Amino acid sequence: MTDTHIDVFATGGTIAGTAGSATRRDYRPGQISVEDLLAEMAKLGLPARLVGRQFANIGSEDIGPELWRRLHEAAMESMADPACQGIMITHGTDTAEETAFLFDQTLPTAKPVVLVGAMRPADAVGSDGMRNFANAVRVAGDADAAGRGVLLVMSDHIFAARDARKARTEGTHAFRGFPRGPVGHVTPTSLEWFGPAWRVAEPARFAFHEHMPKVSILYAYAGMTADEVQQALDGGARGLVLAGFGQGNASAAIRAALAKAVLSGVPVVRSSRVDEGLVDHEPDDDTHGFIAARALGPPKARILLQLLLANGVTDPVSAQQAFDRR
Ligand code: DGL
Secondary structure (H helix, E strand, O other): OOOEEEEEEEEEOHHHOEOOOOOOOOOEOOOOOHHHHHHHHHOOOOOEEEEEEEEEEEOHHHOOHHHHHHHHHHHHHHHHOOOOOEEEEEOOOOOHHHHHHHHHHHOOOOOOEEEEOOOOOOOOOOOOHHHHHHHHHHHHOOHHHOOOOOEEEEOOEEEEOOOEEEOOOOOOOOEEEOOOOOOEEEEOOEEEEOOOOOOOOOOOOOOOOOOOOOEEEEEOOOOOOOHHHHHHHHOOOOEEEEEEEOOOEOOHHHHHHHHHHHHOOOOEEEEEOOOOOOEOOOHHHHHHOOEEOEOOOHHHHHHHHHHHHHOOOOOHHHHHHHHHOO
16 A cells, blocks of 8 residues: 655744743744654654645744745645645644635635644644644545545644634643534544535635735724724725624624625624624624624634635625535
8 A cells, every 4th residue: 555645835833843942931933844844754654655845934923815825826736636645734823723714715625635733842841743743644644534624633633624713822722613623533543533524525615816805803892982993994994804792792883883884885794702602693784784704703704704805705695605604
């Protein structure tokens, strides 16, 4: 039996980070090259042929459209390469859910695409990087990982991109899945899926665009005034995401300003600043033309609204369907 061929796209993050000392608190992400990461992996003797490519070596707070375009292009090439069976992307955890969700919506589901990161740098005591990496190799090399959209592997859990959220600032169990929780469990020696694939042989849902319309997130707080809505519009926002109270609520003044924005052709998505729970479509949304984010938190709601705008989907009913979809 030949080894599984997996393309590994490296972008940096803590999984490639070092502190230079096991007792130092601060560290720098993006210090170890993909060659060195793969050389470490080779020592484990996993039955996989890993083909590495360094796209960047940065903290994921600096990731954005230009790097996304290069990664997306490469992923499409790997999708078309009959020799390649799976794709892995090493990534900082801070924005991993955004990259994962963007590619989840803009890549076909024909082959596994797996993001992996770490919460502790490579030279920390109890570093999680190599274990997460070995787990991700197992997932990316499993044919049954295809048809589930983009996946994120952390702390022996497999999350679907749509569900994955960074929910803790520290500790190795920093990610949670909402509303589904993990879709599978993986260790370097085992892999278990919690159900069948739900997106088998799906084409990309949206075309990828490097230059997407600007969408701003408005974070609600007590005492917020409506001029913040106007400032976002004056700053060029073509769409707005409310990170509202509770189930996507805001004061009467903010709601009125948002309703006015919709009337001027700027779509508005209501999401929540609360970490978990649905924001459902309400009768009032029909009155004002608002879209309910459902299970998506503000960062992913922003990406989905950008994709809708970039692909010419502006009517609230079609937009709502995109938010309702698994
Ligand atoms: N700045 C962070 C990033 O690259 C480092 C944290 C991490 O990778 O977990 O996202």
